[in-house]
Amino acid sequence: MTEARNENRLARERKLSFRAWRRGFKEADIILGNYADDRLSTMTEEELDIFEVLIEVPDQDLYGWIIERDPTPDEFKSVIMNELNQYYKKAYTKL
Numbered sequence: 001m002t003e004a005r006n007e008n009r010l011a012r013e014r015k016l017s018f019r020a021w022r023r024g025f026k027e028a029d030i031i032l033g034n035y036a037d038d039r040l041s042t043m044t045e046e047e048l049d050i051f052e053v054l055i056e057v058p059d060q061d062l063y064g065w066i067i068e069r070d071p072t073p074d075e076f077k078s079v080i081m082n083e084l085n086q087y088y089k090k091a092y093t094k095l
Contacts, residue, residue: 013040025059035087050080
């Protein structure tokens with residue numbers, strides 16, 4: 001059963017990575033894709049759930065929250081959203 005669980009986990013991570021990198025909005029792709037590459041393998045199941053919900057948010061809304069142009073609605077505030085805010089600030093120093 002552990003092997004099946006690991007396979008399910010890896011499949012879920014691949015799906016989330018694909019979605020993070022292919023949003024159709026280049027700035028969001030760069031931030032979310034790199035964040036996913038760095039963090040998915042270490043996320044808890046709860047964190048994966050949160051990330052999965054966030055990547056379903058429309059690009060312009062999510063990007064506005066990430067760069068803190070717009071306030072994040074209470075229902076989307078989370079440790080993952082906080083990490084994305086910080087990740088954005090570090091990511092642009094690498095470019």
